Amino acid sequence: MSLPMGARRAAGGGSMNAGGKVPLGLKRKGLRIVVTGGAGFVGSHLVDRLIARGDSVIVVDNFFTGRKDNVAHHFGNPRFELIRHDVVEPILLEVDQIYHLACPASPVHYKFNPIHKTNVVGTLNMLGLAKRVGARFLLTSTSEVYGDPLQHPQVETYWGNVNPIGVRSCYDEGKRTAETLTMDYHRGLEIEVRIARIFNTYGPRMCLDDGRVVSNFVAQALRKEPLTVYGDGKQTRSFQYVSDLVEGLMRLMEGEHVGPFNLGNPGEFTMLELAEVKSIRMLRFKLPIIY
């Protein structure tokens, strides 16, 4: 079957079964956890879940794309702390687990401000912290490590088809390097690590100007503007709701397996299909607040 270039879809139901048999929260209650990028779209939802199950959470965020508003409802909670900090600088914290999310994920943002340094130096700094305090480290990598994949859907053993010099390379190659560093620290220094490869995710707290396709289409539909389908619209993507992703990240952290694991949705749309009113409605039923 010939497939459109640029198709990115998680293989096998998103492979979210790592640690799936461990009931969340039972053994892990009361941990000290740092979430880098915790004031961002995905990070803030993760923080909500961790706080809700009784953990103490330190959010580290430089507010490049994250917003205080996303975590303001935790201000005053003694189990919550917010630190303005860029992960390209080292930081010393006493924690049990590190969720390393810090990195702008929308092409609009990272093309404007290339983030190779965030991925490489930032990941190195957080791995250094994991080593120093003996914390378990989870890297949020991306489906973009598969580049313009020639295999469809992508399984985790596929090495990808990646351009080292393109406009999106700072992200793709930055995350690939971050994965390499993570595995090196795991093999060489016996740091406990987990790697998640996140596919296209949507939900509340995405910025309207995020630039990714779901928020663009919803914003355009609400404004009754034409939807901007890029290229021939035959490229495909899978879309997962943010709470499903957060569930997957927590299961991965609590489970026994290093990964990498694809976290995504096995279903897929072409961008032309997504632009149909029916598809937008299908996604919108879970999109009560986009702002």
Ligand SMILES: O=c1ccn([C@@H]2O[C@H](COP(=O)(O)OP(=O)(O)O[C@H]3OC[C@@H](O)[C@H](O)[C@H]3O)[C@@H](O)[C@H]2O)c(=O)[nH]1
């Ligand atoms: O308005 C738009 C925006 C985007 N698109 C198209 O929609 C597709 C999806 O693009 P998006 O910008 O939503 O994002 P991508 O799927 O390429 O990457 C996204 O998901 C994986 C994450 O790891 C990345 O961080 C995230 O940016 C692309 O083919 C793009 O060209 C449109 O057709 N119209």
